[in-house]
Amino acid sequence: MNEDRRRILDMLAAGQISAAEAERLLNAIEAPAAGSAALGEPGAKPKPKYLRIFVEGEDKRGVPLNVNVRVPMQLLRAGVKLSSILPTQARGPIAEALREKANESGMHIDLTSIKPENLEELVESLGDLTMNVDSDNTKVRLFCE
Amino acid sequence: MIPMTATIYVQRSSGKSLHLWIPLILLWVLLLPLVVLIAPLFLIACALLKTNPIPMIAAFWQTFSGLSGTNAEIHHQRTHLVFRIS
Numbered sequence: 001m002n003e004d005r006r007r008i009l010d011m012l013a014a015g016q017i018s019a020a021e022a023e024r025l026l027n028a029i030e031a032p033a034a035g036s037a038a039l040g041e042p043g044a045k046p047k048p049k050y051l052r053i054f055v056e057g058e059d060k061r062g063v064p065l066n067v068n069v070r071v072p073m074q075l076l077r078a079g080v081k082l083s084s085i086l087p088t089q090a091r092g093p094i095a096e097a098l099r100e101k102a103n104e105s106g107m108h109i110d111l112t113s114i115k116p117e118n119l120e121e122l123v124e125s126l127g128d129l130t131m132n133v134d135s136d137n138t139k140v141r142l143f144c145e
Numbered sequence: 146m147i148p149m150t151a152t153i154y155v156q157r158s159s160g161k162s163l164h165l166w167i168p169l170i171l172l173w174v175l176l177l178p179l180v181v182l183i184a185p186l187f188l189i190a191c192a193l194l195k196t197n198p199i200p201m202i203a204a205f206w207q208t209f210s211g212l213s214g215t216n217a218e219i220h221h222q223r224t225h226l227v228f229r230i231s
């Protein structure tokens with residue numbers, strides 16, 4: 001019996017609250033506890049299931065174009081894990097090619113430093129990601145749900 | 146869960162529409178003999194590259210089964226296209 005339930009029952013025993021109020025309070029603490037138990041820990045946020053991308057813009061002729069894409073997070077996880085199965089002989093040339101590209105674009109990506117546990121943490125933190133981009137004729141919204 | 150069906154829906158403002166329902170499970174069954182034929186070549190390639198094939202198979206399987214739930218919807222001028230994998 002947890003502390004909240006004990007406190008409610010003590011208040012009921014002391015006559016500070018009625019039976020109806022005690023029942024209401026017990027239901028209130030048990031409802032989020034039941035939801036959290038389904039998630040595995042108290043107060044846990046539900047894991048995001050999909051990455052949603054909305055694009056509202058125009059094509060080259062100025063014709064409106066709307067795109068709505070939903071990608072399962074499982075696919076993202078699997079996709080980034082594919083980088084970890086690259087043969088060792090291939091990693092060197094790929095890293096070299098990325099380094100050359102990085103010198104042009106300024107973005108440094110090192111595939112050899114990507115570890116599976118980091119990927120899981122990265123994908124989980126995507127759940128809090130919300131991106132809104134507004135340019136001249138194009139709006140892009142990206143979020144996880 | 147592996148993708149079982151794919152749905153393609155195209156609607157034009159002229160009223161014409163196309164609705165395709167594709168049972169992907171049949172496609173996987175047809176491709177299974179091809180996978181069986183390629184499997185030894187894959188294992189030989191992994192042995193030559195000194196790579197463990199099991200993580201590769203697991204990664205490909207996760208990618209494959211992660212396709213379920215993919216939705217894409219495009220609305221352009223007079224055409225509305227919906228593509229779903231479930």
